[in-house]
Amino acid sequence: MFDRTRLWLENRRLARLPVTREQWEDAVADWAPARRYQGERRERLFQQTLRFLLRKEFRGGGDFQVTPAMELKIATMAVVMIMGLDLDWYDGWYTVIVYEDAFVTPGDEMDEFGIVHSEGRVLAGEAWDRGPVLLSWQDVQAASSEPGFNVVLHEMAHKLDMRSGSANGAPPLHHGMDARVWHNTFTRAWSALEQAEREGEPFLDPYALQDPGEFFAVITESFFETPEPLEQILPEVYGQLAQFYRQDPLHTR
Template sequence: MLSKLSRWFDSRRREKALRTFAIDDALWQATLDGLPFLAHLDAPDLARLRELTSLFIAQKEFSTAHDLELTDRMIVAIAAQASLPVLNLSLDLYRGWVGIVVYPGEFVIRKTVEDEDGVVHEVEHDASGEAWEGGPVILSWEDAQMTDGLDAYNVVIHEFAHKIDMLNGYADGHPPLYRRWHAPLGDDAWSDVFDHAYDQFCAHVDAVPQRRWARFERESLIDPYAADHPSEFFAVCSEALFVQPHAFEAEYPELYRLLARYYRQDPARVGALDLSG
């Protein structure tokens, strides 16, 4: 009886959220027009993405910095991109936090780091996105609009991949594997494919001579920044899966299959993937 009552309340809350945060047809079409990498989704998938985007907006709180005007266009564009990775999973992967802060452009991150000798340093660097464990996602609106799909860059997908990775603790490139969604996968299979691909990528980056570095950065599908840490490799490869799926599958077929099975989506339409587990 209590289970049925709980499902009834959940259904009522969902219906209310979909009514309250319904997305206007013109705004939704403008959002799709600005996100060409969604073209692989068929009409039913796009309808589900639209609903999930409304539910995402209902659950999160958007704010801006430096007097940037917060608009419906901004909210829906970010929410749709954030909802794409969990389209066949659940917004539960974004639980435990509510804030999304949007800056006009890049912002400064200040961190305290300890070097190999145990000396603590205060460092600053510019960033286009940041995901805090248990805290907000911070985004550059200028970068969030870089969605033409000409390369594999997508700051929104990147930061929300970090949020998924953080669900089982510190972001380490090993996101949670839930039985109800990821039954064909396991920790050993993830390590065999993902860790091996990361090690190979790092070795490849390390082998690039200084004189060829600028060219390598321009031509590499996977941003060399991904070699900094397994968590960055997971986030950058998640970008590639959704934004440049055909190129990603061609260059990293095993890794493509692993991430496609994880997200339960096949953007390149390989067709032979088992996403039913």
């Protein structure tokens, strides 16, 4: 938990942070979900975004230069998710590494022909347990360009999920929520997506079917980016997510 001394020090640093409200508004202007937050809630989104910047370190991957506007946009996306929770949900890790474009995850090996073997995937983002979040700026910029797509929301959902151990689609639930209801609701949604995928009309990115952790991350993207269709197609999942995130994107303003 955040103790008083830490909070007092953070408040002093916050007052000295050279970021204006206008700079923040410019940085998030093209990301539609931020428009749901108006009035006092918008001020709180701005303030929590600044606190996120104080608590995390941004670094460029390779020789990519991360600008303050990029940091603001990424931080805002992350903070939208915890507006009903608390910034403490992002405790326990420190660094956001931003690559210019899709990247091959570090640790992959190059063979004698110079070919990098990763499990065949170039990544838009990655979240390490108790470690950094890696993001491709091109993919951050592409948020909302395809329905429900948002790599920041995706990776941060993994981070929240990891608070109860591994990223397995079972994040720590609040008092009053029922783990069996959560499990059964998501299991039914999984089957529905499998069925829709077989029929050639998946209502979510079929990448969700990789494993329950990916399902939770992909559906979190949809919850904040395209809540209308999600609520229509999977009302029970929408209800569970609204309880977990303590937000209702369809009815906020």
